[in-house]
Amino acid sequence: KVIIVDYGSQFTQLIARRVREAGVYSEIHPCIVTAEEVKAMQPSAVILSGGPSSVGDKDAPTLDMGLLELGVPVLGICYGMQLLAHNLNGSLGSSETREYGPADFTMLKETPLFEGLDLSSPSRVWMSHGDKVKSLPDGFEVIGRTQTLDIAAMANEAKKIYALQFHPEVHHSEDGTQLINNFLFKIAKIKADWTMSGFIDSVIQQVREAVGPDGNVVCGLSGGIDSTVVAVLLNKAIGHRLHCIFVDNGLMRAQEVEEVSSYLREHFDLNLTVVDASERFLSKLAGVEDPEKKRKIIGYEFIEVFDEEAHRIDNVSYLAQGTLYPDVIESISHKGPSAVIKSHHNVGGLPETMKLKLIEPLRELFKDEVRKVAMELGMPDSIVWRHPFPGPGLAIRVIGEITDERLEILRKADKIVQNELTASGWYRKVWQGFAVLLPLKTVGVMGDDRTYEHVIALRIVDSVDAMTADWVRMPSEILERISSRIINEVKGVNRVVYDISSKPPSTIEWE
Numbered sequence: 001k002v003i004i005v006d007y008g009s010q011f012t013q014l015i016a017r018r019v020r021e022a023g024v025y026s027e028i029h030p031c032i033v034t035a036e037e038v039k040a041m042q043p044s045a046v047i048l049s050g051g052p053s054s055v056g057d058k059d060a061p062t063l064d065m066g067l068l069e070l071g072v073p074v075l076g077i078c079y080g081m082q083l084l085a086h087n088l089n090g091s092l093g094s095s096e097t098r099e100y101g102p103a104d105f106t107m108l109k110e111t112p113l114f115e116g117l118d119l120s121s122p123s124r125v126w127m128s129h130g131d132k133v134k135s136l137p138d139g140f141e142v143i144g145r146t147q148t149l150d151i152a153a154m155a156n157e158a159k160k161i162y163a164l165q166f167h168p169e170v171h172h173s174e175d176g177t178q179l180i181n182n183f184l185f186k187i188a189k190i191k192a193d194w195t196m197s198g199f200i201d202s203v204i205q206q207v208r209e210a211v212g213p214d215g216n217v218v219c220g221l222s223g224g225i226d227s228t229v230v231a232v233l234l235n236k237a238i239g240h241r242l243h244c245i246f247v248d249n250g251l252m253r254a255q256e257v258e259e260v261s262s263y264l265r266e267h268f269d270l271n272l273t274v275v276d277a278s279e280r281f282l283s284k285l286a287g288v289e290d291p292e293k294k295r296k297i298i299g300y301e302f303i304e305v306f307d308e309e310a311h312r313i314d315n316v317s318y319l320a321q322g323t324l325y326p327d328v329i330e331s332i333s334h335k336g337p338s339a340v341i342k343s344h345h346n347v348g349g350l351p352e353t354m355k356l357k358l359i360e361p362l363r364e365l366f367k368d369e370v371r372k373v374a375m376e377l378g379m380p381d382s383i384v385w386r387h388p389f390p391g392p393g394l395a396i397r398v399i400g401e402i403t404d405e406r407l408e409i410l411r412k413a414d415k416i417v418q419n420e421l422t423a424s425g426w427y428r429k430v431w432q433g434f435a436v437l438l439p440l441k442t443v444g445v446m447g448d449d450r451t452y453e454h455v456i457a458l459r460i461v462d463s464v465d466a467m468t469a470d471w472v473r474m475p476s477e478i479l480e481r482i483s484s485r486i487i488n489e490v491k492g493v494n495r496v497v498y499d500i501s502s503k504p505p506s507t508i509e510w511e
């Protein structure tokens, strides 16, 4: 495995993903990890990430020099490179201007890091830094430069320590993947053995061992890909001793509950109970307009219902959850918990009230890997590529008060959005696309009559991890079609608007 020491760069997760895409298992650890701890993990290589600090700053994270004595290759990226220079007697200076964006990288030496690349022409790379290495540390030589940086890459080949000032992990660095692969395979000589089928086998085995021959596991199913993959994986491991509970909170999209549950029962023989709790949720939500209150009510109610159902099952000792690796990293981050922007309801809460042990079979995986597992398990595209859907469901897309009538309008409008995105081939190209019902009415004219009706907002965004997002520049014909279909087919709507805000400063959902 490869250990990535995280100095706080926004790209650290990308490094881990690139390594895994190469078929090598990687883990991210906060930079307070000690060399002793890393040693115990028996890594085949160590990567030092970038970070926002300046090495000279008062509280800047430092390098545990023991990491260089583990006998495994080390790759420093950006801040990682500066740390190496600073700690090995090189010197740093600040660049005249912060360099952010593309640069042309010229490779100066035939090293295993550059194998397979054309040294005679520069490679486009992505820079993001304020400081630079001014003089080389002991034992190092320059292996690459750019127009503005004399030392854009350096190496101590005898000790197998390499460093790059730019970010090979981002897509904009055109040879980045090759550089990372060369580090893994030519320098660290790691075998690529991280595959999804291997992962599935090992999860099944671990779950069987942990649960034993007669233990029971409960699992909440939402219809989204994460919980569905968890359910199918555990079902493979322990069959009907996995009890799946699908809480219908009355806030799902049109036909969603029926479609998902019948599919899972038929194709995977899942032991699945659908609990119709819609009355209960909707009555608690009556008259509530505040988004955070809605979320709290839904989160609380969900736990109650789930708890009641789980208590009907004997001998339950485990709760299975679809926690993914980014949540795990977030919660152990050295930066501490980030500010609560919105309270997401599937995090925390349950285990405390239920006193169950947790099984989180996906906690080592990134979203794209979960999709690969789903495909490996034989799930259809409609589940594998399903857009994320928030736990609180349509409650946070009916802005303001939730009523049956308003939910129905939104369901009809949303169905048109989903249909048109699918029919035009755009569903797969975007991260999320949905309709939002606004809490206001506007004037329109239909035939000879004045109308005074609801407004639907369309939200279609691109993202890689939901942390940042941008609105999609959809072809106007598709927007036009969605708009005219909604206005013509959904009674009570006379206006459709398109949301052109990015995240940040907006968020993907409206509440």
Ligand code: XMP
Binding pocket: 341, 342, 343, 344, 345, 346, 388, 389, 390, 391, 392, 432, 466, 503, 506, 507, 508, 509, 510, 511
């Ligand atoms: P925001 O609106 O915060 O959304 O930009 C980021 C992503 O998270 C989804 N989302 C949720 N998912 N429970 C969930 O499981 C929630 O409470 C929740 N709120 C937002 C949202 O759809 C987007 O993909």
